[in-house]
Amino acid sequence: MFGNGVVGILSEATNKWERRAPLTPSHCARLLHGGRGKTGVSRIIVQPSTKRVHHDALYEDVGCEISEDLSQCGLILGIKQPKLEMILPNRAYAFFSHTHKAQKENMPLLDKILAERASLFDYELIVEDTGKRLLAFGKFAGRAGMIDFLRGLGLWYLNHGYSTPFLSLGSSYMYSSLAAAKAAVISIGEEIATMGLPSGICPLVFVFTGSGNVSRGAQEIFKLLPHTFVDPRKLPELHEMARDLTQSKQPSKRIFQVYGCVATCQDMVEHLNPSKSFNKADYYAHPEQYKPAFHEKIAPYASVIVNCMYWERRFPRLLTTKQIQDLMKNGCPLVGICDITCDVGGSIEFINQTTSIDSPFFRYEPFNDSYHYDLEGKGVMCSAVDILPTEFAKEASQHFGDILSHFTVSLASFRNLEELPAHLKRACIAHYGGLTQLYEYIPRMRKSDLDDPSIVLSNSNGNGRKYTVLVSLSGHLFDKFLINEALDIIEAAGGSFHLVKCQVGQITSDSSYSELEVGAEDKSVLDKIVDSLTSLANSSNSLGSQDKENNISLKVGEFQETIMDEKYDSKKVLILGAGRVCRPAAELLASIGSMTSRQLPKSSVTADFEEQNCVQVIVGSLYLKDAEEVTKGIPNAKAIQLDITSHESLSSWIAQVDVVISLLPPSCHGVIAKACIELKKHLVTASYVDDSMLKLDQDAKSAGITILGEMGLDPGIDHMMAMKMIDQAHAAKGKIRSFVSYCGGLPSPAAANNPLAYKFSWSPAGAIRAGWNPAAYRYQGEIIHVEEAL
Numbered sequence: 001m002f003g004n005g006v007v008g009i010l011s012e013a014t015n016k017w018e019r020r021a022p023l024t025p026s027h028c029a030r031l032l033h034g035g036r037g038k039t040g041v042s043r044i045i046v047q048p049s050t051k052r053v054h055h056d057a058l059y060e061d062v063g064c065e066i067s068e069d070l071s072q073c074g075l076i077l078g079i080k081q082p083k084l085e086m087i088l089p090n091r092a093y094a095f096f097s098h099t100h101k102a103q104k105e106n107m108p109l110l111d112k113i114l115a116e117r118a119s120l121f122d123y124e125l126i127v128e129d130t131g132k133r134l135l136a137f138g139k140f141a142g143r144a145g146m147i148d149f150l151r152g153l154g155l156w157y158l159n160h161g162y163s164t165p166f167l168s169l170g171s172s173y174m175y176s177s178l179a180a181a182k183a184a185v186i187s188i189g190e191e192i193a194t195m196g197l198p199s200g201i202c203p204l205v206f207v208f209t210g211s212g213n214v215s216r217g218a219q220e221i222f223k224l225l226p227h228t229f230v231d232p233r234k235l236p237e238l239h240e241m242a243r244d245l246t247q248s249k250q251p252s253k254r255i256f257q258v259y260g261c262v263a264t265c266q267d268m269v270e271h272l273n274p275s276k277s278f279n280k281a282d283y284y285a286h287p288e289q290y291k292p293a294f295h296e297k298i299a300p301y302a303s304v305i306v307n308c309m310y311w312e313r314r315f316p317r318l319l320t321t322k323q324i325q326d327l328m329k330n331g332c333p334l335v336g337i338c339d340i341t342c343d344v345g346g347s348i349e350f351i352n353q354t355t356s357i358d359s360p361f362f363r364y365e366p367f368n369d370s371y372h373y374d375l376e377g378k379g380v381m382c383s384a385v386d387i388l389p390t391e392f393a394k395e396a397s398q399h400f401g402d403i404l405s406h407f408t409v410s411l412a413s414f415r416n417l418e419e420l421p422a423h424l425k426r427a428c429i430a431h432y433g434g435l436t437q438l439y440e441y442i443p444r445m446r447k448s449d450l451d452d453p454s455i456v457l458s459n460s461n462g463n464g465r466k467y468t469v470l471v472s473l474s475g476h477l478f479d480k481f482l483i484n485e486a487l488d489i490i491e492a493a494g495g496s497f498h499l500v501k502c503q504v505g506q507i508t509s510d511s512s513y514s515e516l517e518v519g520a521e522d523k524s525v526l527d528k529i530v531d532s533l534t535s536l537a538n539s540s541n542s543l544g545s546q547d548k549e550n551n552i553s554l555k556v557g558e559f560q561e562t563i564m565d566e567k568y569d570s571k572k573v574l575i576l577g578a579g580r581v582c583r584p585a586a587e588l589l590a591s592i593g594s595m596t597s598r599q600l601p602k603s604s605v606t607a608d609f610e611e612q613n614c615v616q617v618i619v620g621s622l623y624l625k626d627a628e629e630v631t632k633g634i635p636n637a638k639a640i641q642l643d644i645t646s647h648e649s650l651s652s653w654i655a656q657v658d659v660v661i662s663l664l665p666p667s668c669h670g671v672i673a674k675a676c677i678e679l680k681k682h683l684v685t686a687s688y689v690d691d692s693m694l695k696l697d698q699d700a701k702s703a704g705i706t707i708l709g710e711m712g713l714d715p716g717i718d719h720m721m722a723m724k725m726i727d728q729a730h731a732a733k734g735k736i737r738s739f740v741s742y743c744g745g746l747p748s749p750a751a752a753n754n755p756l757a758y759k760f761s762w763s764p765a766g767a768i769r770a771g772w773n774p775a776a777y778r779y780q781g782e783i784i785h786v787e788e789a790l
């Protein structure tokens with residue numbers, strides 16, 4: 001089907017907010033009516049979508065066909081990853097796949113593409129000769145992110161006692177166009193210019209990090225407000241001027257502008273040698289010779305940090321958790337961080353989660369290192385929305401399609417990769433059932449994923465990997481297969497590796513860059529690995545200028561002992577089932593470690609209470625998408641696909657955790673309980689304990705584990721509520737005359753509009769099965785037995 005000239009456009013199904021299209025109706029019109037000989041496109045079939053920013057009728061008007069069936073298409077285009085069932089044999093696909101770094105969550109998609117012998121082109125990998133990406137939404141992310149944050153700023157200040165013009169601004173998606181959104185920003189800018197801002201929140205200083213498209217997009221919106229840009233070196237002077245104003249006898253004085261400051265890498269670090277000045281080339285080559293300075297030179301004067309910078313682990317962080325804690329203790333005026341990079345745990349260490357368009361903000365409280373989902377308390381408002389460009393779906397689609405439509409001409413007609421221009425050929429990850437040469441490293445990277453229980457290092461003392469070091473490699477690692485030699489060295493010595501960062505050179509002259517976290521149980525083993533990698537780099541470099549393409553640049557970070565003692569090790573909990581009960585459980589467990597004894601209810605804090613390390617939550621479901629939906633936005637939580645009928649798979653995951661929680665139907669508990677007994681892991685269930693579970697009592701005791709059943713709503717919470725009321729009555733010297741408990745889907749009287757006055761609030765099958773169960777209760781001093789229905 002390759003090269004048949006028929007193009008398909010996918011409906012986007014991964015996120016309800018995804019309204020963008022790879023090609024707009026106007027792009028389709030040019031491709032269809034430009035002549036097959038010129039464009040290579042004879043037909044365009046568009047999957048119907050009621051949420052796409054361009055309606056189906058607009059595509060039909062220019063000659064496109066509307067159909068769910070894309071089987072006649074040789075080239076299929078999308079924005080985000082399609083569902084696995086949409087991958088058809090021997091077709092070419094182009095979308096943002098997020099697979100070239102062996103991202104675990106997208107490996108089933110890559111496997112499906114390989115199995116169907118399809119071709120995969122990744123937009124992220126289409127770059128010009130200079131290495132600059134040709135298909136990106138950076139400016140739109142900056143624009144949308146800045147507008148959304150200004151809206152949040154209005155809410156933040158209102159919660160802290162200030163009314164500001166920002167409060168009247170909407171989120172980006174609330175406007176019909178980018179122009180309309182800009183007009184709204186201009187309007188609040190006019191109000192600031194005429195009415196001013198309260199002096200108590202001024203000077204309002206926005207610090208922009210980075211100078212790329214994302215930063216430029218954010219600054220484009222900022223510049224619509226009355227503003228002055230300040231040199232980073234002048235920030236202390238501005239701060240002093242503002243302090244003098246607040247200490248004057250004019251507390252009601254208003255400020256009629258905001259301030260901006262663009263911080264680049266020279267403002268973020270300093271050379272360890274005070275006699276040496278900053279040199280960008282030297283910093284990129286030897287980041288270990290520089291120390292962080294942003295927290296001293298810039299952050300103390302910032303009200304808002306708009307983070308748009310590119311960051312790698314080998315560089316100092318922009319802000320660490322310890323630095324923000326010290327800053328806030330010293331009265332730093334920082335109220336918010338707009339992290340448009342969405343780099344979780346990256347340049348800003350305490351950004352530990354992404355947020356959504358629905359819930360774009362969370363509050364980080366540095367004083368006790370805790371996270372909250374309101375804007376009312378102390379701390380810093382944070383935003384890290386990872387799908388910002390779709391808020392301006394119309395303009396973003398037009399911008400994207402303006403470029404993609406030119407590439408479509410080649411992709412719609414190619415039959416052999418060699419026919420394609422170099423920038424497209426090198427963006428092809430898979431072709432005819434195999435990985436292309438540049439991406440043959442992916443299987444090795446998949447094996448490096450330490451989340452896979454089959455490759456976690458064994459350790460007789462149960463503490464796992466003990467020593468780690470970050471190793472940075474640069475050179476022609478992938479096209480010359482030098483990465484394989486490095487990985488062979490690590491594995492042969494008995495070590496492990498985990499891919500932290502991966503940048504693949506996109507043109508022949510480009511080198512690639514990888515960061516590997518190398519681990520071993522013994523420091524001497526790790527020393528040996530580092531020595532061998534150093535020898536590999538030295539031997540490649542000793543070949544001299546005649547073979548520069550085989551040179552490797554190696555940098556070794558500081559050795560770290562990652563696990564000190566078992567009692568400090570974080571605990572892991574596996575939750576089976578991704579229904580409605582799952583998310584509250586995952587949120588509560590993941591919050592342990594970020595909640596201190598001061599935050600916990602007094603009733604749960606005993607005299608011997610110890611602060612907990614964080615709990616890692618793993619949610620397993622037969623359907624990965626359900627688990628991903630549950631864990632989205634929850635720190636320390638991840639989703640896996642798990643079929644409990646596979647004993648090998650179930651056991652491998654149970655073996656990695658401390659406690660298993662089954663939120664599956666009672667019929668599933670037996671197989672789970674037996675695996676927990678075999679592996680000596682505790683189990684909690686939310687359903688009734690039936691006869692088959694009761695028979696496992698002695699086996700559980702022999703294994704030294706606890707199986708705690710009936711910890712749901714009914715039974716579970718109803719028992720606790722009952723005993724609470726009974727105990728309270730007894731404490732008040734009362735007597736229980738009668739106790740009747742109703743539990744289930746009892747609607748409010750106004751909604752009880754059926755003969756049973758009952759509505760299902762849980763599984764109908766479960767409710768019906770419960771109705772068959774035997775029961776025993778006391779009525780007027782007599783024990784009443786109800787026999788089983790069947």
